[in-house]
Amino acid sequence: MTDQNIEKYVRLYHSMLYRVAFSYLRSSADAEDVCQDSFLRLLNYPGEFPADEDCKRWLIRVAVNLSKNLLKYRRTHGGPQDPLDAADIPAEPTAENELLPLIKSLPPEYGAVIHLFYYEGYSAKEIAQMLDISVTAVTSRLSRGRRRLKKLLTEEE
Amino acid sequence: MKSKYTELFDNITPPKTDDELLREVLSRREGAVPGGFTEPPKRRSFRKPVIIAAAAVAAVSVGVTAAGASTGWDFSRLFEGFYSRRAQDYAGYVDTGIENQVITADLSEMGISLDQTVDFGYGTVTFTGAIADSNVVMIMYDLTVKDEVLEEYYNKYSKEGKKPFLNLDCSFLNPGCNYSDGFGYPLSAPDSTINEKAVDCSITKAYYYRDGYLSNDTVLEVEFDIFNMSASDQSWWELELEEPVTLSLPLDFMNTDRIAVSPNVEITHDNYRYFLEDVVITPLNIQWYTQPGERIEHLPMRSDPLIYRFKDGTEVKNYAISESSEYNGDREFHSVLLDKPINVEDLASVTIGDYTLYLGRR
Incomplete structure (x- = not known):
């Protein structure tokens, strides 16, 4: 992977990847770490992607797997289960703080599917391919995730 | 809901700028740790094994409203979704596959044909069969959707008229049982146009049991209460059932090898x-x-x-x-x-x- 392509993909997908990781980890510091690790792995990608969209999906998959590992690490090392519960969270309203009740209501694996569906606009089939799960698993997680979000967000008809 | 979610996430921005991240990533190029994803996982197809044909099994009452006769169900359908699902090849691991067919378990000795149909209002569900051992139960069922419901779906949610995947989601299980995974596929292509025949969908769902084991005396209780439809154009419709479909399945047919x-x-x-x-x-x-x-x-x-x-x-x-x-x-x-x-x-x-x-x- 050339430096030029790395730069292109960072500029294209940094924000996107950060939001995906944030939807899973609920921590800006952890999400940024996952972003960095994902792009570090991209450095070692042999060859080039046929299309930018292929790279995007590859990065999402890597980021979700890294996020899962990090979450598991947090559980077993006695760190704050939810880093945003730490005492140094600013009290003023921020975009992250406003989003917190929303994503904290979801188990991480539901949050990733909800985010990829509603925010990134992927279909259930595409999400299934990216996350290597079945379409039925995606639709079940979407269904359950929506039920949990119902109380917090206005339903669209 | 979607616009509110999008609005909230639009305001989420990374703490580092693109330039800052780029500098850090490129500065570590020489010392970058090779990860398990140095190349995208290669996808391959499973080879289909020889499935030993199931003997006809008498259907038993499973607590649903309609009774059906035994039809000699073909258990090979169970694994169609599984075998067609391609898996990853991780670098350094070579998959030899199953060469010797005699090690394939006889599915007919751990399954049952059900053939029970229920009308849940928006369509029908036909429970076709189940397979179980002391850790896992797999339930297979076919879904149809009524024409008027499908028409409403197209009018409201899918402007392109793409046929949707169907799913019936459950919300209640025996204590100790957990939903594991599901595989489904439409019996007709999901990207076909509205003018073709109505959608059918065939699904297999697996439930695993932990901190104990299932036995011949266990009765699996599953309640299906949400029906949803989604197509490749990202249209999505979720309907709550007025009357949940309850499946009570005695597991006296299961394989107890453990x-x-x-x-x-x-x-x-x-x-x-x-x-x-x-x-x-x-x-x-x-x-x-x-x-x-x-x-x-x-x-x-x-x-x-x-x-x-x-x-x-x-x-x-x-x-x-x-x-x-x-x-x-x-x-x-x-x-x-x-x-x-x-x-x-x-x-x-x-x-x-x-x-x-x-x-x-x-």
């Missing part, structure tokens, strides 16, 4: 160090219980395959189709649903991470 051992050893798996306490192996599933794992920081990220070795010398690697691990107090639970049932009596050893469990003579 190996349970307690190695009590330290192992390394997926870059974590665990104390492996208990291992349970059944034809469809392997479960293992550990103390909470500890991450081994210096190793790059990777996934270790599960390796089954049989007495005839056959070796099968990395055939998991779903895996879950949970942290529950002082124990972690790992479950791997196999994509091919096995005869546990033919097993010689199982390798989990860096540990091989030899099963010896039984």
